[in-house]
Amino acid sequence: MKFLLGFVLGMSGIMVASAVNFRIDLQCKDATGGLVFKGGSEGISGGKAGWLKDKAETRLIVLGKASEQWQEKSFQFVPKKDGEVSVQLMADPVGKKRPFVAYDNIRVEGAVLANGGFETYQPPRPNGWWNMGENCRVVGENAPEGKNYVEVSHNDRFFQHIKCKAGELVTVTFLVRDAKRETEVK
Numbered sequence: 001m002k003f004l005l006g007f008v009l010g011m012s013g014i015m016v017a018s019a020v021n022f023r024i025d026l027q028c029k030d031a032t033g034g035l036v037f038k039g040g041s042e043g044i045s046g047g048k049a050g051w052l053k054d055k056a057e058t059r060l061i062v063l064g065k066a067s068e069q070w071q072e073k074s075f076q077f078v079p080k081k082d083g084e085v086s087v088q089l090m091a092d093p094v095g096k097k098r099p100f101v102a103y104d105n106i107r108v109e110g111a112v113l114a115n116g117g118f119e120t121y122q123p124p125r126p127n128g129w130w131n132m133g134e135n136c137r138v139v140g141e142n143a144p145e146g147k148n149y150v151e152v153s154h155n156d157r158f159f160q161h162i163k164c165k166a167g168e169l170v171t172v173t174f175l176v177r178d179a180k181r182e183t184e185v186k
C-alpha cells in the first residue's frame with residue numbers, strides 16, 4: 001500500500017509539472033549570427049538551440065508558463081550582428097502531445113514588427129506573418145486586444161522576420177494564455 005500511495009503522489013507531481021509552456025524561438029537568418037538572452041518576466045528562461053551545435057547561438061529559445069488567463073509577459077535579447085531574425089510563435093511540446101497557446105498584442109521595441117495584434121487577416125494567416133503547419137489559426141472573437149488573436153503549437157506556427165541591429169537591445173512584450181486544445185503526433 002505504501003508503494004501504491006507513493007506512486008499516486010508521484011503521478012500527481014508529474015501532472016503539475018506538465019502545465020503548458022509557451023515558446024518563442026528567435027532564429028538568425030545569418031548562420032554566423034548570435035543572440036544573447038537578457039532576461040524576462042518572472043519564470044521566463046532563454047536558452048541556446050543545442051541541436052544546432054556550432055550554430056547553437058543563432059537560435060534563442062524562450063520558454064515560460066501559459067496560464068488559463070491572459071497574462072502579459074516580456075523578454076529581451078541582444079543580437080551580435082546586424083541581420084534578420086525570425087520571431088516564431090509556438091508552444092512547447094509535451095511528449096507526443098502538441099498543446100496550443102494563444103497570443104495577442106505582440107509589441108517589439110528595438111526592431112519593427114508588423115501587425116502584432118493580428119487585426120488584419122487574409123486567410124490562412126495574419127498580414128505580415130507566415131505560417132508553418134495548417135492547424136495554427138486566427139480567432140476573431142473574445143480577443144484581449146482588438147478583435148483577433150492567434151493559436152499556435154510547436155508544429156503549427158506563425159512567424160515573422162524582423163531586422164535587428166548589432167548590440168541593440170530588442171524587447172518583446174505580448175499577451176499569452178493556454179489555448180486548451182492539443183494535437184498529437186504519431
Ligand SMILES: [Ca+2]
Pocket residue numbers: 104105116117118119143144145146147148149
Ligand atoms: Ca488583437
